[in-house]
Amino acid sequence: MVASPNSEALRTSAEDTRERILSAAANAFSDQGFSGATLRDIGEAAGINFQSIRHHFGSKEQLWEAVVGTLSRRAQEAGLHHEQAIAALPLNEQLRAQVRALVAYQVANPDLNRILMREAMKNSERYRKVYPLYIARFVELSGSFLGRLQKAGVIKPDIPLDDLVFLFQGALNYRLIAPVTSELYTGKPIDLPEVIDHHADALTNLLLADRPG
Structure with a gap:
């Protein structure tokens, strides 16, 4: 079955979002440590609602x-x-x-x-x-x-x-x-x-x- 253009776009968008979260989180954990970094700050740095982090990664x-x-x-x-x-x-x-x-x-x-x-x-x-x-x-x-x-x-x-x-x-x-x-x-x-x-x-x-x- 061939993926539809819409499903391919959604997959690419999800991968891009995950990558932005990972990059922002890496910087936050590196600079502030686990305790100092917050999901809200990571979400802001990634340009997304921090609630989306839980959707992609959980806790x-x-x-x-x-x-x-x-x-x-x-x-x-x-x-x-x-x-x-x-x-x-x-x-x-x-x-x-x-x-x-x-x-x-x-x-x-x-x-x-x-x-x-x-x-x-x-x-x-x-x-x-x-x-x-x-x-x-x-x-x-x-x-x-x-x-x-x-x-x-x-x-x-x-x-x-x-x-x-x-x-x-x-x-x-x-x-x-x-x-x-x-x-x-x-x-x-x-x-x-x-x-x-x-x-x-x-x-x-x-x-x-x-x-x-």
Whole structure:
């Protein structure tokens, strides 16, 4: 059966509305946390009646989970796509390219890390609920990538992999989660290409078994 033009228009309109809600909610949860964000403010930012949010997502808790799920899937897809794209490079250049891509992606898409950091610091039940669904996958992918390079001798061998994963995530993320600290210290905003490059190069050089120069 072929969908009618009206049904196709309704479907497109519903998808557009959902996307606007998700975008507004991501910004609100990132800036204000779960408790500070309200459905009314999210609806206003999305340009809809906030009652429509319940129609599309249900409760605020369900909306939060939808935001985390959507942003997590997009981040994982971007990371895997880039890892495949650089697979032919020498291993040390794979590390440099992947770190640079991760930094650039997170500078452009900071909401997920900020949302999760807020909940992790509170050890909230919602964080524990989404951890096995999304966050554990990020940790596994980092461990797999770093472990492969460490086994090949590209990354320093004297750092246990469990510690290496957290050292990598911490060094990667802090400057991006708190960009004002970076800007006040360096006098340059984090989203400048030269700052992204310097941050990625510094992290890469810390990890390399044979650092250049």
